[in-house]
Amino acid sequence: MTGTPLSPPLIELDAATVLRDGRPALDRVSLRLPQGRHTAILGPNGCGKSTFIQLLTRQLYPAAHADGRPPVRILGGHLWDVRAIRSRLGIVTGALHEDLLTLPGLGVRDVVLGAFDARLAPQEDEVDPARLDAAQVALARAGAAHLAGREYAGLSTGEARRVLLARALVHAPMALLLDEPGAGLDVVARGRLLRTLRRLAAEGVTLLLVTHHAEELVPEIGHVVLLRDGRVVADGPRPQVLTDALLSQAYGAPLRYAEGEFPTLALAEAADA
Numbered sequence: 001m002t003g004t005p006l007s008p009p010l011i012e013l014d015a016a017t018v019l020r021d022g023r024p025a026l027d028r029v030s031l032r033l034p035q036g037r038h039t040a041i042l043g044p045n046g047c048g049k050s051t052f053i054q055l056l057t058r059q060l061y062p063a064a065h066a067d068g069r070p071p072v073r074i075l076g077g078h079l080w081d082v083r084a085i086r087s088r089l090g091i092v093t094g095a096l097h098e099d100l101l102t103l104p105g106l107g108v109r110d111v112v113l114g115a116f117d118a119r120l121a122p123q124e125d126e127v128d129p130a131r132l133d134a135a136q137v138a139l140a141r142a143g144a145a146h147l148a149g150r151e152y153a154g155l156s157t158g159e160a161r162r163v164l165l166a167r168a169l170v171h172a173p174m175a176l177l178l179d180e181p182g183a184g185l186d187v188v189a190r191g192r193l194l195r196t197l198r199r200l201a202a203e204g205v206t207l208l209l210v211t212h213h214a215e216e217l218v219p220e221i222g223h224v225v226l227l228r229d230g231r232v233v234a235d236g237p238r239p240q241v242l243t244d245a246l247l248s249q250a251y252g253a254p255l256r257y258a259e260g261e262f263p264t265l266a267l268a269e270a271a272d273a
């Protein structure tokens with residue numbers, strides 16, 4: 001279910017440009033992602049996906065427009081802070097995983113509780129029982145309740161991904177922003193994680209998937225934005241964007257796409273020679 005016509009878009013980019021080493025990693029990108037719509041941002045390595053996420057989390061900043069209009073708006077506002085974003089968007093990224101691994105001895109429950117303080121670990125030793133309950137519920141929703149007593153650094157990649165999902169869910173966010181959620185997982189672990197995402201979508205959690213793996217585009221994703229070299233190649237309903245022609249254009253090689261619960265994207269035979 002999408003927001004009412006009057007609700008501001010969850011994320012809006014207006015000709016947003018982000019320079020990295022003097023070159024545009026995002027080049028005048030305009031996007032409007034309404035509330036409640038499951039959307040994927042898809043594209044090959046280097047197309048600007050991580051830059052897009054870092055723009056939202058304010059690790060990178062857009063070039064200013066000469067007329068002063070904001071290049072990025074979140075829920076209609078442009079003066080947002082990272083804490084506000086993190087409570088509205090549950091963010092699951094590999095970078096967060098790496099940061100959490102730098103804290104030896106950090107427990108799984110504390111990883112989830114840290115989200116309340118917008119920090120890696122909770123600030124207080126005494127934790128509010130309501131927060132503890134919320135953490136346990138979030139772990140259960142992410143299929144990670146059995147991991148609550150474990151040390152984060154000792155988890156497998158698949159287990160750690162579920163804990164990050166729980167951390168992202170604990171605030172009951174408006175949407176989950178997922179950066180390549182299946183990266184590093186074996187075929188079974190990835191399939192199970194994607195089914196968890198499908199269940200969350202069915203429960204009303206909006207999915208914003210940022211990925212280069214087409215198989216992560218679970219059927220609930222109805223809208224796709226295709227990027228190449230920091231620019232939007234296509235932005236529209238899934239069947240109009242996930243075509244061999246557009247995907248081949250975005251990835252720069254002849255590709256064949258097949259729909260399914262876990263879609264496939266492969267080099268077309270002509271490209272093997």
Ligand SMILES: Nc1ncnc2c1ncn2[C@@H]1O[C@H](COP(=O)(O)OP(=O)(O)OP(=O)(O)O)[C@@H](O)[C@H]1O
Pocket residue numbers: 020021024025043044045046047048049050051052212
């Ligand atoms: N730290 C950096 N310094 C300079 N340029 C960078 C940096 N990180 C990325 N870039 C450049 O910005 C562009 C977009 O990179 P970005 O990491 O956003 O792409 P991506 O789609 O996330 O790629 P991948 O799928 O490989 O993670 C690329 O041309 C890349 O070379």
